Amino acid sequence: MMMFKYSLKKTLSNRMFIFWSFVFPVTLMFFFHLAFSTIYAEENTIDPRDVGIIYEADNQFTSFFGSVTDQIEVLNEIDEDEDTLYELLGENEIDGIYIVKEDSIEVALCPKYSETDAMIIKTVADFYIREFDLIEQALTSGDMEAVQNMINSLNADTDYMSQETGIYKEQTNPYNWYYYATIVMGIMFQAMAGVNLVAELQADVGERKVAMRSSVSPASKSVLVLTAFLSRLLVSLVISSFSIFCMNRFFEIPVGNRLPQLLLFILASNMFSLSMGEMFGLFFKGPVQTRGNKGVALIMTSVFLSGEMIATLPGMFERYLPIVNDVNPATVLNLALYRLVYYEDLTSFYVEIVKIVLLTILFLTIATMRLRRQKYASL
């Protein structure tokens, strides 16, 4: 218990560790929030398509159409005569014209129409033609709730069409990727605690030679290794959880509603980072500071490739060189978190977690075997 307490204190006193794993990521998220929150809101505000309606018949089919389009959020009806409407259409001032006939609707689009505009405007017309019987029935019987349900369904469809498509198969705010990448970056920086752990226990690594005192003491090396690891893991878990809490609470980035899986992600990813840090400490050459710096360089590269600076990078790799995403730890962690939040089916999330866990087991096995050794070739 005494060793655990002191080990905990050592970790909490390590300002560089706290800075890189918590202060820096949260600060970065704050700036992302300043930069991206309004951009995305503006980009994704549904800009209503201006449309005109020309009625060429006068029956229930034509009269109900106006009632329906009034409730479609993505349409803005321009009330002008036929000539004016065509004039506006030719000048791209309006996006389209509905020509409502006795039992059909034709659509005229402006010369510079976009695919999205065309899809939205045509979808409304198709919907009305397809559902007219039901609409008519509901309106004549006064079942306004049924009408409203149909309209809501149509609104949802058109709303979906007006948004960007996400990087990885599911529709989402693409800027969220930066936040997830930042959380992962913070977790990856927990590796510094792993480097520090090696310096504390490996007599031929640390400059301060504190490990030598431990090595010549009667304290069990296995207990020392376990204590050092668990105390750092505890701090890392708290830091990561709090970072994710901040991301969700203050920057309003979704984390989904699957708490057990989220905790599993936090545990697995932090254990992975710590064990990776132990690898840095054990196998990089030079003083501890140099080993740590090499680790930081590697982490920064990994985090960059995972889309920390360019969110579309993993998407490009997925398309042209998928192996990069498969072997890059930061991308693996990012995808795990991303899929946990956005995917209905968690199979791919568990696949990423299994990758992380397997690598962690490998790293921990190597590290524990190396750290438990008590004799050195040189000091």
Place this chain on the structure above:
Amino acid sequence: MSQKVVSVDNLVKRYKELIALDHFSMDVNEGERLGLLGPNGSGKSTTINCILSILEYDSGDIKVFGKEMTPKSYDLKRLIGIVPQEVAVYDEFTVYENIDFFCGLYVKDKNERRNLVDEAVRFVGLQDFIKFKPAKLSGGLLRRLNIACGIAHKPKLIFFDEPTVAVDPQSRNNILEGIMKLRDGGATIVYTSHYMEEIEQICDRVIIMDKGQAVAAGTVDELKGMIKKSELIRIEVPGLDEDTLTKINELKNIYTVSYEDSILKVEAGTGKHNVIDIINILQDSGMRLKKIFSEQPTLNDVFLELTGKELRDDV
């Protein structure tokens, strides 16, 4: 006959082509203060690290308290303390916490540990600094903390590996006095240094090391007795005549006599009364003596004569 606390026999340690320890042997007796004296790279720290079983060695036998020393000799490790060459403490902890942590590696009981830590703090005189972080301590105080961390659990055998490097004279004296007190308290001490004055001051017995070998071993007087040169006497005496010079030259233990610019210079061998004998002759001859200097040989002279080189680069 006192018990052998440490026994090293034919220890060989190689770093690739370099032989760090070349069939090195030594014994440390209970209650003894043994000094390992040698220049940097002579193998002093390597010897300690091999004895402590944290450094692999190629061949040889090491026994501590009569038992073979291995990394898992936890019963033996409990009896050993180490004060390493570098200040090995945690910057994140206060003085008290550092001592408590390292003592805790040996002593689990909290109350017992508290008493031991308090005692160690008093022993090294850091009572006023217990809440200080190491970064706030001077070099001398840091060294004292380094010692406290190594001795708090009251070891029976303590290794001091050059504990006074880069320490001011006052702190050095404090440290050396502390080491003498530890021996008086019953601890056996192995002290390495390349400062011959320290070794002379505190060690009962000395092993002079060079290139991983024991060049000579014995008490300080025994070592000095191994070399030809023993004492350099200089006397300012105006108007010295040839007859008196001849009489001095004929004295027992006198190697060389010279006289220049009123300074009589005599190199003498082992003997307690060299100065007195010379003064008697000068006074019998009616000479008026002005200044008398007597320089005893140092361990550096011993090292120089045995190896052909200086013990320290800066000497």
